[in-house]
Amino acid sequence: MSSSVESLVNKEYKYGFVTDIESDMAPKGLSEDIVRFISARKHEPEWLLDWRLKAYRGWVKMTEPHEWPNIRYQPVDYQNLRYYSAPKTGKPFGSLDEVDPKLLETYEKLGIPLSEQKILAGVAVDAIFDSVSVGTTYKAKLAEQGIIFCSFGEAVQEHPELVRKYLGSVVPASDNFFAALNAAVFSDGSFVYIPKGVRCPMELSTYFRINTAETGQFERTLIVAEAGAHVSYLEGCTAPKRDENQLHAAVVELVALEGATIKYSTVQNWYAGDEKGRGGIYNFVTKRGKCAGANSKISWTQVETGSAITWKYPSVILQGDNSVGEFYSVAVVNGHQQADTGTKMIHLGKNTRSTIVSKGISAGQGQNSYRGLVKVLPKAAGARNYTQCDSMLIGNRCGAHTFPYIDVQNSSSSVEHEASTAKIGEDQIFYLKQRGLNTENAISMIVNGFCKEVFKELPMEFAVEAQKLLGISLEGSVG
Amino acid sequence: MSETLLQETDARAGAAIAEGPDWLEAVRRAAAERFAQTGFPGSRDEEWRFTPIGPIAQGVWRAAPTASAGVTREQLAPFTFGHPEWNTLVFVNGLYSEALSTASALPAGVVVSSLAEALRSDGALLERHLTRHAPAEGSPFTAVNTASFREGGVVHVPANVDLDQPVHLLFVSTAAAGGSVTHPRNLIVVERGARASVIESYVTLAPGQSYWSNPVTEVSAGAGSWLEHTRIQRESEAAYHVGLTHVDQQRDSHYRSFSMAMGAALARHNLHVRLNDENVETLMYGLYLTRGEQVADNHTAIFHDHPNCRSWEVYKGVLDDRSRAVFNGKVFVTPEAQKTDAKQTNRNLLLSDSAKVNTKPQLEIFADDVKCTHGATVGRLDSAALFYARSRGVPAAAAERLLTYAFAAEVIDEVALPPVREELDRLVLERLETGV
Numbered sequence: 001m002s003s004s005v006e007s008l009v010n011k012e013y014k015y016g017f018v019t020d021i022e023s024d025m026a027p028k029g030l031s032e033d034i035v036r037f038i039s040a041r042k043h044e045p046e047w048l049l050d051w052r053l054k055a056y057r058g059w060v061k062m063t064e065p066h067e068w069p070n071i072r073y074q075p076v077d078y079q080n081l082r083y084y085s086a087p088k089t090g091k092p093f094g095s096l097d098e099v100d101p102k103l104l105e106t107y108e109k110l111g112i113p114l115s116e117q118k119i120l121a122g123v124a125v126d127a128i129f130d131s132v133s134v135g136t137t138y139k140a141k142l143a144e145q146g147i148i149f150c151s152f153g154e155a156v157q158e159h160p161e162l163v164r165k166y167l168g169s170v171v172p173a174s175d176n177f178f179a180a181l182n183a184a185v186f187s188d189g190s191f192v193y194i195p196k197g198v199r200c201p202m203e204l205s206t207y208f209r210i211n212t213a214e215t216g217q218f219e220r221t222l223i224v225a226e227a228g229a230h231v232s233y234l235e236g237c238t239a240p241k242r243d244e245n246q247l248h249a250a251v252v253e254l255v256a257l258e259g260a261t262i263k264y265s266t267v268q269n270w271y272a273g274d275e276k277g278r279g280g281i282y283n284f285v286t287k288r289g290k291c292a293g294a295n296s297k298i299s300w301t302q303v304e305t306g307s308a309i310t311w312k313y314p315s316v317i318l319q320g321d322n323s324v325g326e327f328y329s330v331a332v333v334n335g336h337q338q339a340d341t342g343t344k345m346i347h348l349g350k351n352t353r354s355t356i357v358s359k360g361i362s363a364g365q366g367q368n369s370y371r372g373l374v375k376v377l378p379k380a381a382g383a384r385n386y387t388q389c390d391s392m393l394i395g396n397r398c399g400a401h402t403f404p405y406i407d408v409q410n411s412s413s414s415v416e417h418e419a420s421t422a423k424i425g426e427d428q429i430f431y432l433k434q435r436g437l438n439t440e441n442a443i444s445m446i447v448n449g450f451c452k453e454v455f456k457e458l459p460m461e462f463a464v465e466a467q468k469l470l471g472i473s474l475e476g477s478v479g
Numbered sequence: 480m481s482e483t484l485l486q487e488t489d490a491r492a493g494a495a496i497a498e499g500p501d502w503l504e505a506v507r508r509a510a511a512e513r514f515a516q517t518g519f520p521g522s523r524d525e526e527w528r529f530t531p532i533g534p535i536a537q538g539v540w541r542a543a544p545t546a547s548a549g550v551t552r553e554q555l556a557p558f559t560f561g562h563p564e565w566n567t568l569v570f571v572n573g574l575y576s577e578a579l580s581t582a583s584a585l586p587a588g589v590v591v592s593s594l595a596e597a598l599r600s601d602g603a604l605l606e607r608h609l610t611r612h613a614p615a616e617g618s619p620f621t622a623v624n625t626a627s628f629r630e631g632g633v634v635h636v637p638a639n640v641d642l643d644q645p646v647h648l649l650f651v652s653t654a655a656a657g658g659s660v661t662h663p664r665n666l667i668v669v670e671r672g673a674r675a676s677v678i679e680s681y682v683t684l685a686p687g688q689s690y691w692s693n694p695v696t697e698v699s700a701g702a703g704s705w706l707e708h709t710r711i712q713r714e715s716e717a718a719y720h721v722g723l724t725h726v727d728q729q730r731d732s733h734y735r736s737f738s739m740a741m742g743a744a745l746a747r748h749n750l751h752v753r754l755n756d757e758n759v760e761t762l763m764y765g766l767y768l769t770r771g772e773q774v775a776d777n778h779t780a781i782f783h784d785h786p787n788c789r790s791w792e793v794y795k796g797v798l799d800d801r802s803r804a805v806f807n808g809k810v811f812v813t814p815e816a817q818k819t820d821a822k823q824t825n826r827n828l829l830l831s832d833s834a835k836v837n838t839k840p841q842l843e844i845f846a847d848d849v850k851c852t853h854g855a856t857v858g859r860l861d862s863a864a865l866f867y868a869r870s871r872g873v874p875a876a877a878a879e880r881l882l883t884y885a886f887a888a889e890v891i892d893e894v895a896l897p898p899v900r901e902e903l904d905r906l907v908l909e910r911l912e913t914g915v
Contacts, residue, residue, distance in 0.1 A: 413858070
């Protein structure tokens with residue numbers, strides 16, 4: 001292939017810079033004292049500390065899942081990580097006027113201006129830097145309608161009853177190894193509460209940034225939509241380039257009550273490691289939503305282009321009758337990236353429906369696995385599921401794997417699963433080149449066409465971003 | 480390896496290192512040691528997660544009775560596809576019965592014989608193939624079989640021979656089999672350019688008896704060969720059946736398998752096909768009909784190790800009452816296996832509200848220029864089709880039978896031998912008449 005392609009292979013990860021800011025850090029290592037340290041730093045009530053400690057004690061007894069996921073990595077030394085790091089500003093966070101200009105600059109550089117004059121109209125942002133939220137935009141405007149959108153830490157202080165009611169109700173602290181770790185040491189995250197019947201007037205979003213070396217990020221997001229409420233939420237993430245691996249173990253819980261709709265979109269662009277597979281983020285995330293009420297709907301859309309390793313299965317528990325779960329995913333692996341991702345749809349209620357569309361693209365020496373579970377329980381009469389899971393391979397040093405589990409315990413339900421693997425055809429590239437496109441653009445167009453079903457689920461700004469990201473992730477992978 | 484440990488573990492599994500030539504004894508010993516180390520798989524073993532093997536693992540199984548069970552040819556007539564003249568090897572409770580078997584004229588060089596006989600007369604062929612295709616490390620059940628098999632069928636078709644008549648390996652259990660285990664071991668070798676059709680049946684004369692069959696069949700399909708392999712499992716509905724078929728295919732060969740499972744309380748069949756060279760074609764069809772509390776488990780694995788090969792798989796199941804089906808189909812495509820064309824389908828029809836399905840079609844692909852698809856469905860009869868039939872005056876029960884039969888017939892139609900196809904058709908219709 002041409003030399004221009006060669007140069008593109010070595011293209012810099014453009015978010016790989018480090019912000020030089022002094023941080024208030026916990027000492028390295030993990031113990032009950034660290035859990036207490038984090039809880040104390042955040043002035044948490046007793047019940048929350050107890051919840052954390054219980055999770056920690058459970059975690060100590062758990063073993064890291066190494067056998068079943070289709071990913072290979074050096075064991076993480078949990079004692080060699082910092083579990084808390086907050087930029088030192090001397091001022092409380094929350095109000096944007098008082099945020100350290102260095103932080104604002106960082107977000108400017110990432111393309112997320114936090115000052116409300118410059119911000120994209122119609123998107124409210126909660127900016128999380130290492131372990132803390134540095135600011136949330138449009139808070140007051142949203143509050144007019146009774147919507148709560150703030151950092152998790154703030155929610156614990158100001159709305160403890162809501163947090164206490166829903167925290168761990170979808171992803172219990174004992175759920176799995178990484179969820180337990182998160183429950184013990186989670187630092188910040190976003191909290192969203194949409195009151196009954198309210199349609200959130202703008203997109204809510206959280207932007208996660210890991211900055212400090214040797215830290216892990218353990219945020220926790222909780223979104224509650226009361227009866228008839230509607231919200232669309234986006235998250236984005238980046239991290240500096242470093243030679244060592246950093247751990248990101250987040251938990252996201254969604255609760256949709258009767259007739260509520262939650263749409264959750266992710267564009268994940270953590271640092272993926274260098275061309276030799278050094279460094280990059282270990283993205284071990286537990287995301288789950290519960291359609292608790294009848295006629296509720298939870299929709300996950302994810303575009304996973306970054307991280308050295310991705311291990312996440314955004315799931316939906318379809319408890320309310322007629323509830324709907326959706327999962328749209330594009331996962332791209334290039335270089336030495338590994339992804340083991342998919343979803344679980346648990347059909348409990350009558351006439352529940354779920355749709356899964358998963359597109360996996362493997363290039364370089366990347367390994368991409370789709371792992372999914374569709375479970376229909378005996379009481380879920382009339383349940384329906386449609387799953388489509390397509391893979392595209394670019395080159396023959398990469399791999400695509402599918403592990404779809406289908407458990408049906410009800411004869412009136414209908415479950416369909418389809419999967420295919422294809423390549424970018426020489427004839428397709430030839431056709432587009434003949435129409436005047438260069439190879440890169442031709443490939444980009446074909447890949448975008450392959451992912452179109454997922455991209456159309458993304459909010460507009462994100463869709464544009466995702467298409468660009470996909471282009472960057474795959475640059476240099478053909479030829 | 481302590482002898483006592485080996486004996487203790489194996490005695491319960493009815494295993495004892497059986498005799499044989501020196502090379503085989505070494506293999507058997509290694510297999511026995513292997514099993515002594517691993518024991519039966521647990522529920523956390525991914526390969527066995529959905530297979531309730533508890534009754535086998537916890538049971539105490541005696542060796543099958545050696546006395547002749549007084550079976551007559553008339554009793555076997557229903558199992559011979561209306562062609563008693565076909566070459567048939569009959570095994571009663573695991574033991575070869577020369578009196579019940581049929582040996583018709585065979586082309587020169589073709590061997591159809593019991594394993595014990597073949598070990599005596601075809602030592603070189605067996606040393607080349609027996610236990611070489613299905614290694615004991617593959618599964619604890621294969622290890623037990625390898626350590627203890629005594630009998631089975633051997634079919635050897637030399638190069639360029641067209642075996643115009645099928646060969647039938649018929650395993651019959653009788654009332655005397657209660658509480659016993661058999662480990663049949665079959666070997667089918669079809670050399671370069673040869674053509675054959677082999678049927679393997681597991682049937683019972685004593686429905687309701689509980690016993691355990693643990694057969695392993697090894698198949699070697701030479702370059703340019705053509706082999707149809709039909710496996711019919713109609714064990715007692717109180718019995719346990721855990722079987723493995725391992726196939727090695729060479730260049731330009733065509734292997735087609737049909738696997739029918741309708742018997743046994745727990746029936747597990749693993750079908751592994753390795754494509755050892757280019758331009759190989761593999762067809763795998765399966766049908767399972769379950770009722771009562773039966774569990775039918777099919778695990779298939781196809782290894783695309785070389786370019787330009789095609790595999791096509793369709794497994795279908797009809798589940799009634801509180802029965803359960805498990806399906807796991809794996810397709811592996813190595814980086815060298817460019818231009819692979821693989822398709823895998825699993826469809827399940829639930830006739831009752833209490834029936835359950837666990838299906839997992841799995842693809843593992845490492846090559847980019849391939850066409851691989853899989854699909855799985857679980858559902859019930861199409862209500863529009865039922866309505867249509869009823870609006871034409873077909874009673875509801877008959878319409879259901881008709882549609883169910885049509886669902887199953889799609890795979891039965893792929894059986895190439897007409898008498899076998901007709902018999903399978905009849906079996907399905909009979910089950911639907913009495914079972915639905």
